[in-house]
Amino acid sequence: xxxxxxxxxxxxxxxxxxxxxxxxxxxxxxxxxxxxxxxxxxxxxxxxxxxxxxxxxxxxxxxxxxxxxxxxxxxxxxxxxxxxxxxxxxxxxxxxxxxxxxxxxxxxxxxx
Amino acid sequence: xxxxxxxxxxxxxxxxxxxxxxxxxxxxxxxxxxxxxxxxxxxxxxxxxxxxxxxxxxxxxxxxxxxxxxxxxxxxxxxxxxxxxxxxxxxxxxxxxxxxxxxxxxxxxxxxx
Numbered sequence: 001x002x003x004x005x006x007x008x009x010x011x012x013x014x015x016x017x018x019x020x021x022x023x024x025x026x027x028x029x030x031x032x033x034x035x036x037x038x039x040x041x042x043x044x045x046x047x048x049x050x051x052x053x054x055x056x057x058x059x060x061x062x063x064x065x066x067x068x069x070x071x072x073x074x075x076x077x078x079x080x081x082x083x084x085x086x087x088x089x090x091x092x093x094x095x096x097x098x099x100x101x102x103x104x105x106x107x108x109x110x111x112x
Numbered sequence: 113x114x115x116x117x118x119x120x121x122x123x124x125x126x127x128x129x130x131x132x133x134x135x136x137x138x139x140x141x142x143x144x145x146x147x148x149x150x151x152x153x154x155x156x157x158x159x160x161x162x163x164x165x166x167x168x169x170x171x172x173x174x175x176x177x178x179x180x181x182x183x184x185x186x187x188x189x190x191x192x193x194x195x196x197x198x199x200x201x202x203x204x205x206x207x208x209x210x211x212x213x214x215x216x217x218x219x220x221x222x223x224x225x
Contacts, residue, residue, distance in 0.1 A: 041221075046213050046215070100155075
């Protein structure tokens with residue numbers, strides 16, 4: 001059974017720092033991996049999607065990497081800003097229905 | 113482009129009552145999902161539709177939960193009767209097709225007293 005783990009559960013850093021969020025999964029037979037952002041009282045917003053054949057994806061200050069063999073992904077946020085404060089979730093897609101299996105998320109607080 | 117719409121945004125009911133949630137996906141999206149998200153956890157898929165057919169409902173508690181997607185567009189999720197442990201945020205998402213990026217609505221926060 002696929003399990004997705006995110007460590008740490010919460011992270012607080014000063015504005016301007018670069019930071020890394022971690023995601024690990026137990027079964028490497030995934031179709032893709034996605035990183036989402038969730039703001040309080042709002043739905044989820046897709047940030048980056050990495051296909052299983054890819055190693056990384058970049059969007060602005062965000063860079064996500066994927067190492068299928070070790071079952072790990074990282075989300076790198078450069079030059080963090082208070083507006084980056086949110087909960088970040090990773091999810092892996094697998095099976096014939098491409099079902100998403102989710103981690104519990106990392107709550108990120110950027111201090112001004 | 114309009115996003116995924118959900119209503120109501122908040123609902124408070126007493127246990128053993130019934131409740132229904134509504135979702136309108138992005139126009140043209142064939143796949144629709146209902147998730148349950150308990151505080152501090154990631155979303156759990158309850159049911160997945162492809163057009164108006166059910167693709168996966170393996171985690172839907174069918175003794176109390178039901179869902180339908182008439183005409184392959186809007187969808188409703190119903191709980192009858194509700195239990196205390198059903199308190200959660202219910203998220204609806206849609207995608208163009210099975211393997212595509214999912215777009216989420218704002219969710220319905222359900223509190224069962």
